[in-house]
Amino acid sequence: xxxxxxxxxxxxxxxxxxxxxxxxxxxxxxxxxxxxxxxxxxxxxxxxxxxxxxxxxxxxxxxxxxxxxxxxxxxxxxxxxxxxxxxxxxxxxxxxxxxxxxxxxxxxxxxxxxxxxxxxxxxxxxxxxxxxxxxxxxxxxxxxxxxxxxxxxxxxxxxxxxxxxxxxxxxxxxxxxxxxxxxxxxxxxxxxxxxxxxxxxxxxxxxxxxxxxxxxxxxxxxxxxxxxxxxxxxxxxxxxxxxxxxxxxxxxxxxxxxxxxxxxxxxxxxxxxxxxxxxxxxxxxxxxxxxxxxxxxxxxxxxxxxxxx
Numbered sequence: 001x002x003x004x005x006x007x008x009x010x011x012x013x014x015x016x017x018x019x020x021x022x023x024x025x026x027x028x029x030x031x032x033x034x035x036x037x038x039x040x041x042x043x044x045x046x047x048x049x050x051x052x053x054x055x056x057x058x059x060x061x062x063x064x065x066x067x068x069x070x071x072x073x074x075x076x077x078x079x080x081x082x083x084x085x086x087x088x089x090x091x092x093x094x095x096x097x098x099x100x101x102x103x104x105x106x107x108x109x110x111x112x113x114x115x116x117x118x119x120x121x122x123x124x125x126x127x128x129x130x131x132x133x134x135x136x137x138x139x140x141x142x143x144x145x146x147x148x149x150x151x152x153x154x155x156x157x158x159x160x161x162x163x164x165x166x167x168x169x170x171x172x173x174x175x176x177x178x179x180x181x182x183x184x185x186x187x188x189x190x191x192x193x194x195x196x197x198x199x200x201x202x203x204x205x206x207x208x209x210x211x212x213x214x215x216x217x218x219x220x221x222x223x224x225x226x227x228x229x230x231x232x233x234x235x236x237x238x239x240x241x242x243x244x245x246x247x248x249x250x251x252x253x254x255x256x257x258x259x260x261x262x263x264x265x266x267x268x269x270x271x272x273x274x275x276x277x278x279x280x281x282x283x284x285x286x287x288x289x290x291x292x293x294x295x296x297x298x299x300x301x302x303x304x305x306x307x308x309x
Contacts, residue, residue, distance in 0.1 A: 003042040003290075004056065006031035007065060011279065018279065019044065022287035044286055051077040061085060061293050063286055066277055067092055067144060069303055070197040070224060084303040085293065087277065089285045093147045096275035099222060100138075100148040100192055101155065103246045103268075107190055107218040108134050108157075112244055116265065131156035137188030139204075140195035140223065141167040141174070142309065144275065148194060160184055164200070164307075185212040190220065196309035197224040207232040216243045222274040225250035230261070237266050248274045 003026045007015050012030055020028040026042065029035055031052075040056040046065040053059065054077050062084045064072050069084055106112070110126050117124035128134075134157055138149040141163040153159040153171035160173040162184040167174050175184035185191075191213060195201045205221060206229040219242060221228055230251070236242040246268045247261060253272055261267050285301075292299045303309065 001041040002027040002029050002035060002039045003044060004029050004031055004034045004040045006043070006045040006048055015279065015283070018283045019287060022283060023290060042290055045072065047071045048075055050075050054079050061290070063087065063290065065282065068197065068224065069309065073308065080305070084305065085289050085299055086301045086303055087282055087285050088143050088301050089281060091278045091281040092275050093144055096144045096222065097148050097151045099248070099274040100220065101151055103220050104136055104152060104157070104190055104192065107244055107246065112266070112268070132158060134158060134189060135160070135187050136190045136192065137162065137184055138192045138194060140193065141169065142196065145194035148192065160187060182212055185209065186214070188217065189214055190218045193221045193223045193227055195223050195227060197226055198308035202226050203229050205229060205233070207235065210236040210242055215241055218243050219245040222248045225253070234260060234264070237264065246270065248272055
């Protein structure tokens with residue numbers, strides 16, 4: 001059996017050697033040189049091209065290098081009978097937790113305004129409520145979202161979470177489904193989007209959603225660029241209903257140099273760094289999941305394709 005790997009060219013050979021060392025029972029090959037495609041049983045991929053995976057007629061499993069699988073499902077010719085495994089783990093959760101807490105605290109303590117005042121040489125002693133009086137909401141309560149919600153609650157924020165299905169997280173008020181979305185939004189002053197990207201969530205951060213947040217609310221999007229309607233955010237910022245936004249993901253990456261987000265005084269652009277996968281740790285997680293799958297054992301990171309995540 002052989003395993004094929006698709007990653008960026010800069011680290012492709014490193015990934016091949018790393019996974020070969022972790023999975024000596026397999027022959028690890030690169031995407032551009034897979035040998036006999038009929039021998040390929042496993043594919044470890046990031047952003048496979050349309051039609052690329054269907055050439056492996058005996059493919060048994062696809063592994064996404066990352067927690068999201070939208071880049072795999074974007075393949076309109078994807079062999080839908082092949083199971084998909086996402087890559088998660090403590091390292092990814094830790095990085096996302098750090099990013100979210102950093103930027104919630106930044107917006108909570110109004111650092112953008114203080115930084116702007118420094119440029120003007122203006123002494124601006126802003127008084128903020130304590131964390132327990134700041135209402136933060138996390139959209140998406142999967143592994144990463146639930147972990148971030150718990151961390152925000154531990155800091156002391158009045159934390160809530162919203163997801164499609166009911167979740168129970170200690171210290172976090174949870175809302176579920178379309179019927180409870182309005183109540184979640186009405187109480188959320190800083191909104192963190194960590195939703196999976198599905199047809200139901202694409203464009204969810206739009207004019208309608210912003211209008212249901214309190215006046216002066218802030219947005220943090222660390223999920224996918226396609227969750228956000230860019231023009232609707234610019235409109236909400238111009239009207240003052242949204243105070244500020246921190247964006248780590250975009251429709252086109254890298255963000256084009258002429259995009260208005262770059263120069264907007266109320267938007268912080270970060271270059272998709274919230275939770276980059278560590279190749280060493282990620283490789284070990286991939287190898288463990290593949291070995292479980294090949295042995296017929298339970299794989300915690302198996303994707304439910306009926307949900308799209």
